[in-house]
Amino acid sequence: MAIIEAWYRLVGILPFSWTHYNFMHNALLAVLLVTPLFALLGTMVVNNRMVFFTDVLGHSALTGIALGVLLGFHDPTLPMIILAVVLAVGMNLLKNITKASMDTVLGVLFAFIVALGIVILSRQGGFVKYTSYLIGDILAVSPQQIAWLFVIAVVVLVYWYMLGNAMILTSVNSSLARSRRINTFFIETGFTILLAIAVIVSIRLVGILIINSLLVLPAASSRNFARNMHSYTLGAVMISILSGITGLIVSYYWGTASGATIVLFASGCYGISALLGRRLTK
Amino acid sequence: MLNTCKHCCTKVVDLKVKLSGNAILDNVSLHVNCGEVVGVVGPNGAGKTTLLRTILGEIPYQGRIMFKVSGDTSKKPKIGYVPQKLQFDLGSPISVTDLVASAISSSPIWAGVNKALSEKVKGVLSLFAAEKLIKRRIGELSGGELQRVLLAIAMTPEPQLLLLDEPASGVDAKGLYLFYQIVDDLRKKHDIAVILVTHDLAGVSSYVDRLILLNRSVIAEGDPKEVLSDEKLLKAFGPSLWNISCLPGFKPSESEENGDH
Numbered sequence A: 001m002a003i004i005e006a007w008y009r010l011v012g013i014l015p016f017s018w019t020h021y022n023f024m025h026n027a028l029l030a031v032l033l034v035t036p037l038f039a040l041l042g043t044m045v046v047n048n049r050m051v052f053f054t055d056v057l058g059h060s061a062l063t064g065i066a067l068g069v070l071l072g073f074h075d076p077t078l079p080m081i082i083l084a085v086v087l088a089v090g091m092n093l094l095k096n097i098t099k100a101s102m103d104t105v106l107g108v109l110f111a112f113i114v115a116l117g118i119v120i121l122s123r124q125g126g127f128v129k130y131t132s133y134l135i136g137d138i139l140a141v142s143p144q145q146i147a148w149l150f151v152i153a154v155v156v157l158v159y160w161y162m163l164g165n166a167m168i169l170t171s172v173n174s175s176l177a178r179s180r181r182i183n184t185f186f187i188e189t190g191f192t193i194l195l196a197i198a199v200i201v202s203i204r205l206v207g208i209l210i211i212n213s214l215l216v217l218p219a220a221s222s223r224n225f226a227r228n229m230h231s232y233t234l235g236a237v238m239i240s241i242l243s244g245i246t247g248l249i250v251s252y253y254w255g256t257a258s259g260a261t262i263v264l265f266a267s268g269c270y271g272i273s274a275l276l277g278r279r280l281t282k
Numbered sequence B: 001m002l003n004t005c006k007h008c009c010t011k012v013v014d015l016k017v018k019l020s021g022n023a024i025l026d027n028v029s030l031h032v033n034c035g036e037v038v039g040v041v042g043p044n045g046a047g048k049t050t051l052l053r054t055i056l057g058e059i060p061y062q063g064r065i066m067f068k069v070s071g072d073t074s075k076k077p078k079i080g081y082v083p084q085k086l087q088f089d090l091g092s093p094i095s096v097t098d099l100v101a102s103a104i105s106s107s108p109i110w111a112g113v114n115k116a117l118s119e120k121v122k123g124v125l126s127l128f129a130a131e132k133l134i135k136r137r138i139g140e141l142s143g144g145e146l147q148r149v150l151l152a153i154a155m156t157p158e159p160q161l162l163l164l165d166e167p168a169s170g171v172d173a174k175g176l177y178l179f180y181q182i183v184d185d186l187r188k189k190h191d192i193a194v195i196l197v198t199h200d201l202a203g204v205s206s207y208v209d210r211l212i213l214l215n216r217s218v219i220a221e222g223d224p225k226e227v228l229s230d231e232k233l234l235k236a237f238g239p240s241l242w243n244i245s246c247l248p249g250f251k252p253s254e255s256e257e258n259g260d261h
Helices: A002-012 A022-047 A051-070 A077-097 A102-121 A127-135 A143-172 A174-179 A184-206 A211-223 A229-254 A258-281 B048-056 B096-104 B115-126 B143-154 B173-190 B224-228 B231-243
Strands: B008-019 B022-032 B037-041 B062-069 B079-082 B161-165 B193-198 B210-215 B217-222
Touching: A002 A022, A022 A051, A022 A143, A022 A184, A022 A211, A022 A229, A022 A258, A051 A077, A051 A102, A051 A127, A051 A184, A051 A211, A077 A102, A077 A184, A102 A127, A143 A174, A143 A184, A143 B096, A174 A184, A174 B048, A174 B079, A174 B143, A184 A211, A184 A258, A211 A229, A211 A258, A229 A258, A229 B096, B008 B048, B008 B193, B022 B048, B022 B193, B037 B048, B037 B173, B048 B079, B048 B161, B048 B193, B079 B143, B096 B115, B096 B143, B115 B143, B143 B173, B161 B173, B173 B193, B210 B224, B217 B224
Parallel strands: B022 B217, B037 B193, B037 B210, B079 B161, B161 B193
Antiparallel strands: B008 B022, B008 B062, B210 B217
16 A cells, blocks of 8 residues: 555646545556556457457356356355456357357347347346446556455466467467467467456456557557567557557546547557558658 | 388388278278379369378378387477468468478567577578569569478478478479479488478479379389379379370370370
């Protein structure tokens, strides 16, 4: 907590009206953790063409909440995480054994999981209670949630340091990776579990509807001009942090939902990078 | 034969591979010694790639696959593998340095490639006429260039058994000639065993010691020229006969003279 206090003092020095509020300090800290974390995860999501995969994970939160309600959980985070992890591991297994197009399989799963969640939550017209999950609220983030985000960010960073190269090789060709004695199934499963946990823990902040954009947009923008994995990763992290801070502050002055405002800025970055990217690097 | 090998030999006996109930490979036996290049040819769906992936240990099988490494039958050899076609999108941000470094080093390349590693990568690529490619993204390489980069990876560290899957696909004649030359050179210098799966009957025959015609099981095996003049081969390959009609020792069959291409 001493760290949080020190953070409040540090941000309080800044000469803006938004720095008077503790919720803005917390939100800024959360943004500084979530955006680089999502950028890093996103680089591999885009490389592995898992954009639809992570969209299913994000939307599974609805069903996770529903399960929590059915089972009488006060805080649905645990059932949400368990469901997302089970789904992530299941989808990964399915990818390895099925011959059907994953595109279609994920589409079916997406429809089923969303419908199931809505049906359970909308019993007796009660869905309105849960709409806050759809758009999220980063301003309501608690110091405890920030601590969780910090732990996840550290775990992801360690995973990236130890297995980053193996993940890259696996994304290029899994047979090639296996010929170099890389356990590709372990690598992919570990990655999808981390993804599931990171997405669910952040879902209250960013919201179910747009969380996938926060994963995909920074990496997709960086890809437009990156010439190697280093510049790709660095670019994604910078774009993500930049859109995060800008979006958060602008949303304060506009009085809009912070998550969506951040995504709007990230989309702007994608547009600019798509127009200029290749021309600048040729 | 298993005893004459200096470094490594591979013996496949009565191999059977089933995928979702269908026998992809049945009753396949083959033997590859060190310093030997064995070509495996056959029509599409003959099980050529499955054979390589089974030897790699990726696919469950019945039968036996035995290795002998420096006189020891309990060890598995180091296997170098060049995959058939890489499915990546052309916009992939992975550079040639990234690809090679991620395969030969555990130092995380997303955090930056240090000078020592980048020199090492350059050294590896220079043996395969590919050192000029280090800064290119893998999506910017021609088929032949990518093959050489993949071969450089497969040869680092030096394997005892090298598996090459369709090096001819998507590679122009000049690139292919260079590739075969490099493989020939490797075999002579390093005494490694090579299994080369290919469609390119005409090109490969002068570089392989033995040719195996595979169509679910071994149809013919032996000296390339003998195998290529075999009637069974002609039947197996059917309409693509024109590919081999220019080969030395090839005598056109009746059906071909009738224009039955």
